[in-house]
Amino acid sequence: MKLDPRRIAVGLAGFCAFLNLYAPQAVLPLLAQEFSAGAGKASLAVTASTLAIALIAPFTGVVADVLGRKRVIIAAMFALIVPTAMAAFAADLDGLIFWRFVQGLVLPPVFAVTVAYIGEEWPRAQAIGVTGIYLSATGLGGFFGRFVTGLVADLLDWRSAFLVLAAMTAALAVGVALLLPKEQHFDRSDGLGASARQMVRHLKNPHLVATYAIGSGVLFNFVAIFTYVSFHLAAPPFGLSPTFLGAIFVVYLVGAAVTPLTGRMVARFGRRPLMLGVLAMWAGGLLLSLVPSLPVIVVALAVCATCGFLCQTMSTSFVAVSADAGHSSAVGLYVTFYYIGGTFGGLLPAPAWEAAGWPGCVAIVIAALILMAALVMFGWRGKQ
Numbered sequence: 191m192k193l194d195p196r197r198i199a200v201g202l203a204g205f206c207a208f209l210n211l212y213a214p215q216a217v218l219p220l221l222a223q224e225f226s227a228g229a230g231k232a233s234l235a236v237t238a239s240t241l242a243i244a245l246i247a248p249f250t251g252v253v254a255d256v257l258g259r260k261r262v263i264i265a266a267m268f269a270l271i272v273p274t275a276m277a278a279f280a281a282d283l284d285g286l287i288f289w290r291f292v293q294g295l296v297l298p299p300v301f302a303v304t305v306a307y308i309g310e311e312w313p314r315a316q317a318i319g320v321t322g323i324y325l326s327a328t329g330l331g332g333f334f335g336r337f338v339t340g341l342v343a344d345l346l347d348w349r350s351a352f353l354v355l356a357a358m359t360a361a362l363a364v365g366v367a368l369l370l371p372k373e374q375h376f377d378r379s380d381g382l383g384a385s386a387r388q389m390v391r392h393l394k395n396p397h398l399v400a401t402y403a404i405g406s407g408v409l410f411n412f413v414a415i416f417t418y419v420s421f422h423l424a425a426p427p428f429g430l431s432p433t434f435l436g437a438i439f440v441v442y443l444v445g446a447a448v449t450p451l452t453g454r455m456v457a458r459f460g461r462r463p464l465m466l467g468v469l470a471m472w473a474g475g476l477l478l479s480l481v482p483s484l485p486v487i488v489v490a491l492a493v494c495a496t497c498g499f500l501c502q503t504m505s506t507s508f509v510a511v512s513a514d515a516g517h518s519s520a521v522g523l524y525v526t527f528y529y530i531g532g533t534f535g536g537l538l539p540a541p542a543w544e545a546a547g548w549p550g551c552v553a554i555v556i557a558a559l560i561l562m563a564a565l566v567m568f569g570w571r572g573k574q
Contacts, residue, residue: 205328239294241291260371263304266299266300277290344432405531419548445497453507472494
C-alpha cells in the first residue's frame with residue numbers, strides 16, 4: 191500500500207513537538223540535585239512550557255486561520271531549534287526555565303495547527319483515524335524525548351541532551367517541510383478580528399466547553415503522574431538513574447500502539463460510554479501504581495498512558511470535526527485549556543508530594559478523574 195506523505199508529515203510534526211515538550215521529566219531529580227531545588231521548583235522545567243503554550247495557543251489559532259496551515263507549522267518547527275539549543279547553555283535553573291518557556295511559545299503553531307490541518311484535509315470519517323496516527327506519533331516523540339534526554343544525561347550531561355534534541359528538531363523540520371502538502375481545503379478567515387470573534391462563538395457551544403474542560407483534566411493527570419512518578423522512582427527503594435527513568439516512558443509506546451484503534455472503538459461503543467469506561471480504567475491503573483513493586487508500577491503506568499491517549503484522541507477529534515468554521519481557533523482554545531491543566535498538573539500535586547508522597551499525588555489525580563467523568567456524563571449528553 192502506498193504511503194501517504196500527508197500522514198507521515200503530520201506524524202513527524204507531532205513527534206517533533208512532543209520530543210521536546212516533556213524531555214526534562216527524565217532528569218528532574220538530577221536537576222533538583224544539581225541546582226539544590228525542591229521537586230516543585232524543578233518541575234517548573236516542565237510546567238514553564240505548558241504555561242507558555244496555554245498563553246499563546248488562542249492567538250496561534252487566530253493567526254493560522256488567516257495565514258494558512260503549512261507556513262505556520264514549518265516556521266514554528268524551525269524556530270523551535272533556537273530555544274532548544276539555548277537551554278543547553280543555561281547558567282542556572284531559572285535560565286533553563288526561561289528557555290523552556292520560550293520553547294512553549296513556539297510549540298502551539300506545530301501541534302494545534304496540525305490538528306486543524308487534519309480536520310480540514312481529511313473527510314470527517316477518516317479524521318479520527320488520522321488524529322489517532324498523529325497522537326501515536328506524539329506518544330513516540332514523548333517517549334524518545336525523555337529516553338534520549340535520560341540516556342545522554344547519563345553518558346555525558348543534561349546540557350548535551352538538549353543539543354541532541356535541537357539537532358533532531360532540525361532534521362524533523364526539514365522532513366515536514368518536504369513532505370507536508372499545502373492545504374487544499376483551507377477556508378481563510380476574513381481577518382484577525384473575524385477569527386477572534388469565531389473563537390468567542392466556540393465558547394458558547396456547551397459541548398465544546400465541556401470538551402475543553404475534559405482536555406484540561408487529561409493533561410493535568412498526565413503531567414501530575416509522569417512528573418512526580420520520576421521523583422517516586424528516583425527515591426529509595428527504587429533509586430532509578432536518569433537512563434532508567436527515561437526508559438520507564440516506554441509505556442507511552444503502549445498508548446501509541448492502541449490509539450489508532452480509537453475510531454473503531456468509538457464506532458462500536460459510542461464516544462460517551464467509551465470515555466467513561468476509559469476513565470474508570472485510568473483510576474484503576476493509578477490504584478495499581480501504589481503497589482511497591484517496580485514491574486507492577488510499570489504496568490500501572492502503561493494503563494495510565496493508554497487511557498490518557500484514548501481520552502485525548504476522543505476529545506481532540508471531537509473538537510477538530512465539530513467546529514463549523516474557524517477550526518484553528520477551536521483547536522487553539524482546546525490547546526489553551528489543555529495546557530492550563532498541564533500547568534496545574536505540575537504545581538498542585540507539589541504540596542501533596544511533600545506531605546504524603548506518591549499516594550498523595552494519586553489521590554489528587556483520582557479526584558480529577560471523577561470530575562472528568564461528571565463532565566462527560568452531563569457535558570457530552572446528546573453527543574456520541
